[in-house]
Amino acid sequence: MGRRGYPAQFRRKVLDLVQAGRSVTDVAHDLDISTETIYAWRRQDRIDQSLIPGLTSTEKSELAAANKRIAALEAELAIHRRASELLGKVVPPKDGSRRSR
Secondary structure (H helix, E strand, C coil), X not given: CCCCCCCHHHHHHHHHHHHCCCCHHHHHHHHCCCHHHHHHHHXXXXXXXXXXXXXXXXHHHHHXXXXXXXXXXXXXXXXXXXHHHHHHHHCCCCCCCCCCC
């Protein structure tokens, strides 16, 4: 199982250190995280503050949840379609006419 990521408080403290004037390289080295990670966090923080265009963190999480739900619904639909195909082979379709008794 992979890592779930860093806690939001930790990310905020890292960004505060960089904003206070410490270099990204120094902070990354001291905390044993990659510079690319810090740059990504800084970019996302700027998006969240509407300083640069892009999807906010909230929008990203909503989109991820929607995509997960769509995948689940597509899987459920595939199951129903397959069941319908199998039942169609087992049960002959009704012709719509009724016999009188």
